[in-house]
Amino acid sequence: MSLFALVDCNNFYASCERVFDPSIERRPVVVLSNNDGCVVARSNEAKALGIGMGQPVFQLRDLIREHGVVVRSSNYTLYDDMSRRVFSTVQSFFPAMESYSIDEAFLDLDEVPSDELVDSATTMRSTVLQWTGIPVSVGIGPTKTLAKVANHLAKRDRAGPGVARIDATSRSDLTLSSVDIGDVWGIGWRWKRKLVEHGIRTALDMKQADERWLRRHLNIIGARTARELRGVPAFQLDQEPAPKKSIVRSRSFARPIDDWDELSRALASFAARAAEKLRDQQSAAGVLTVYVSTNRFRPDEPRYANHATVRLLTPTNDTPTLVRHAREAGRRIWREGFRFKKAGVRCSALQPQRPTQLHLFDALDHERSDRIMDVMDRVNRTMGSDTIRSGSMGTGTAWITRREHASPRYTTRWNELPEARTDGGRRGR
DNA sequence: TCTGGGGTCCTAGGACCC
């Protein structure tokens, strides 16, 4: 019999902010997306105010003022570091772990004696809280999907121990019938709509649904999800993180761009960042895609979205090469007279950096490029990113971030808010 | 005036081949 756990940090980004600023304990806290655009994390108090996930912050101004909601821009450097601390603690208790996201991990509990399970999970949970300040919930079940369900139950029971266990016997059916189908792992809103139309409203309904029907009307994943709810594992623990198959760097702009030179500098910086990521995992890109679009929320303005794809004869992670292709591709889809709100660069058809298929006469150039990129990465790592950068990025890409924070609406207000940093909680700016 | 970013997997359909 297999046994899995899912460890999930509660309201992760909001909890991280609280670790470094206890004064916001018990107050509603929201953390905003990159552009200070929408809410990406909420404390329980913020959820209780009805603040939705992904809600644009400009819709919440009154609520924020009335209830003294604490607002933070996201600080991914901090969250990455906290995540590392939390899950190395988890792994010291349960070594067989799959990192699933910045705030979640699956565990394989096959080796843990059944009668000690809940006790050791509870001990692990309180240790994580003590060592890192981050509260986590633990769900235990015979499949990943059921562990997810159990985690949902652990969270739902606010006054409970933070650890819940579920099995696949009929004893658990009553519990499964209390879980909305949309809360089942792998069921998004479109599939939910389709399932509810056919009378499948709860996790129990899904468990009892006809697998062939699911296979036909959803897909193989839908059928496997039902199987997992019946306690038959369809998804295994994956401890080795596979190299990425695609790498994307993109941004929404704080201010629309209607000037080619400016867009070109943005594309150059996206390509340069993507190239860095490629080198991080020792991959080279065989395909590069550039995409641009106007503001999809502005039906009153001319709309335009397009993308251009470049096939690279020799896969590469060389910054100048990728920057050049990104700008050329961008130029092909650029249209005068539109206000562009978002753009991005995607690298795909990734393959290992070596051995690379080289044209005979290319070989020397590539060796030279590798050495230059290596020096550039080392300097940027130690002296700050963009210390060495591509000339086509202009005087830096600071305009992206600077504009974010200088946006006429939020600047004064958000920038005055205290920020928690990993360098010891330095405040304000 | 303000609406995130970065991923994965599956399927249908077209192109092409024998």
Place this chain on the structure above:
DNA sequence: TCTGGGGTCCTAGGACCC
């Protein structure tokens, strides 16, 4: 002009996740 079957590979689009 009509008429077959089967295979592979690739891509676009749709769905999902956090």
